[in-house]
Amino acid sequence: MKLRTETLKLILHHPFETAHGRSSSQTCVVVFLEQEGIIGIGEAASCTYLNQCAPETEKVLARMEEYLPTDAFELEDTMRILEDRFPEFPAARCAIDTALHDMVGKRTGLPLYRYFGLSAGEARKTSFTIGIDTVEMVEKKVDEARNYSILKIKLGGKNDIDVVKAVRKLTDATLRVDANAAWKPAEAEKKMKALADLGVEFVEQPLARADIAGHRKLKSKGILPIMLDETVQTSRDIPGVADACDAVNVKLTKAGGLREAHRMIATAHACGLSVMLGCMVASSVKITASAHLSPLAEYLDLDGNLLVANDPYRGLISAFGEMLLPDGPGLGLVDAYGPHDFHD
Ligand SMILES: [Mg+2]
Structure with a gap:
């Protein structure tokens, strides 16, 4: 090979x-x-x-x-x-x-979702991510994303609550937030109360990656569902956080591929947790690979390719967050293989 x-x-x-x-x-x-x-x-x-x-x-x-x-x-x-x-x-x-x-x-001759025993079913919805910015820029980005029905707002800047208030005024979309481990416990509690009042669905990684006890305490307050991302890399990390969160963010890059991501999803479900399939910024190669496992996840955050202006690949069909799995064999990428020369 x-x-x-x-x-x-x-x-x-x-x-x-x-x-x-x-x-x-x-x-x-x-x-x-x-x-x-x-x-x-x-x-x-x-x-x-x-x-x-x-x-x-x-x-x-x-x-x-x-x-x-x-x-x-x-x-x-x-x-x-x-x-x-x-x-x-x-x-x-x-x-x-x-x-x-x-x-x-x-x-x-099978598309990967069929190889994993899954049904493509109907189009599935991913969130669209809005990065940290000034309130004015966030408003502009939300306007550009007006056809998406689920938005994920990156927090951990200086203006977290102002940003979410501004977004809420502009849209009825489902709102999720991701603090990327930026908050201290008291700050997290205060901000999560304000975010709950603004109708946010869940908060991702409010506290530092290693602070499992802090997340456990925060969960016990029952303010908003908590999803852990940075804290959880592989299936081995999941049983230890089962009482510290409500859901985990599974990503192929953290897991080291589809097989371990599949194991992570099974482990999370066995521990009573929900799963979001997430991603890094990536081309359609990796986002399409992730999407083949999407029928197993409760939440999808597979928009890494949508943030890219020069994605050279096509696979997953994605229109305003509605994703359709490709039916070609394997990943089902279109025109991706080209005249590559493998000969010595
Ligand atoms: Mg995250």
Whole structure:
């Protein structure tokens, strides 16, 4: 099995700010695996707080080539070996896992959601994310997003409640907020009361990543449902937070691919928690991969590709938050494979 990579600079429609930082572009690494004429594609997103950055990801992917299986169906063994050898690189492992799944889908002729035993059903709704900004800029972005019925507002700036009040005046959309670990406990309690009064549906990661006890205490106050994101990376993290939150945000980049993301969803449900499938800023390769698991999740936040102005890929059909899963084999990407040269 051969591997090649392509680094892609994704330019954002608007500079995107969260409590972790601000950026106007995001670099990702797309992986192409090839065997006997079948090509599988996967993507490694960048993530600052997880220390996943493109130049290092690209080097690690080259080192992973020697561990690729001779048979793409050997997913479990391959991903276990890669996790043992490269525990610090979930984004790169995610790219390999996705490309192997794409190949398996092509070999069986099945779209990945069918391979996982899921029904596409009706169009499913994702939220659309509004980054941290001035009240005026947030109002402009909300106006641009007026056709979306679910908005996720990034908080953790200086004007959190003013921003949500301004948004609420402009729209009846379902509002979710994400503090990205920026609040202190007393601040979180106060802000969550104000957000509950504004009809916010839930708050994501109000407190620091390691503050499980703080989240447990906050949950016991019953102000708003709490979703944990930064605190939870893999299925192993979930049982320990079952009494500290109501839901967890599952992302392929954190999990290291579709297989572990699938395990995370099962673990969360077994612990009585709801699941949101989330994402980093990414191209349609990774967002489409995530979307194939979407029938398993209660909430979707798969808009990473919608924030990108120069997404070179097409897969998932997304119109104002209504997502339709593609029916082609594997990921079901359109025109993605191109005349890539794998020959030595
Ligand atoms: Mg989040």
